[in-house]
Amino acid sequence: SLTLLDAVQGKNKERDYCILMLFLNCGLRISELVNLNVSDIQGDTIRVLGKGNKERTVYMGEACQEAIAAYNATLPPAIQEDVRRPLFLSQKKTKDGVSTDSRMSTNAIHRLVKKHILDAGLDPTQYSAHKLRHTAATLMLSRGVDVKTVQEVLGHEHLNTTEIYTHIENTELKIAAEANPVSKMAIEKKE
Numbered sequence: 001s002l003t004l005l006d007a008v009q010g011k012n013k014e015r016d017y018c019i020l021m022l023f024l025n026c027g028l029r030i031s032e033l034v035n036l037n038v039s040d041i042q043g044d045t046i047r048v049l050g051k052g053n054k055e056r057t058v059y060m061g062e063a064c065q066e067a068i069a070a071y072n073a074t075l076p077p078a079i080q081e082d083v084r085r086p087l088f089l090s091q092k093k094t095k096d097g098v099s100t101d102s103r104m105s106t107n108a109i110h111r112l113v114k115k116h117i118l119d120a121g122l123d124p125t126q127y128s129a130h131k132l133r134h135t136a137a138t139l140m141l142s143r144g145v146d147v148k149t150v151q152e153v154l155g156h157e158h159l160n161t162t163e164i165y166t167h168i169e170n171t172e173l174k175i176a177a178e179a180n181p182v183s184k185m186a187i188e189k190k191e
Contacts, residue, residue: 015071026064028133031106032049037086038082044065086102090102090104090105110129
């Protein structure tokens with residue numbers, strides 16, 4: 001995940017970095033990210049409208065808050081002050097070449113995630129916007145966050161959906177145990 005964040009460059013780097021941070025820090029679904037408005041951000045929290053129109057509050061780390069502030073600072077002052085606007089704006093061009101500010105589409109987010117995955121030298125068949133959500137869940141679990149809390153953060157209705165990530169975590173724990181040199185020691189047989 002750090003490799004991906006470090007590789008973000010280009011004319012929209014603050015916006016793209018912010019989008020990737022929200023996926024990795026908050027475990028948002030792509031539809032949740034696309035539908036965020038500036039008014040949904042209150043200090044260190046985001047009001048997220050999830051599946052089935054269920055609302056939840058997700059906390060952000062400092063780096064994520066700083067990424068949002070850095071992205072917002074790249075926008076013209078009049079747009080910065082509009083709290084009713086979508087958080088992530090596209091710069092679509094109309095037929096006469098005039099730029100219009102509208103909500104970024106799901107497809108645009110997919111494309112930018114794939115672009116940055118390629119730029120980071122990662123395999124785009126192995127990573128996607130949704131995979132970043134998986135990564136966020138796995139990172140939380142690997143840092144000791146309990147599965148019930150991860151369920152709340154991700155907005156899963158059923159715990160068994162979240163428990164898929166504990167299987168991933170358990171696999172990593174098994175690999176770690178097998179990598180320990182002590183696990184390979186032969187036991188002397190006493191006769």
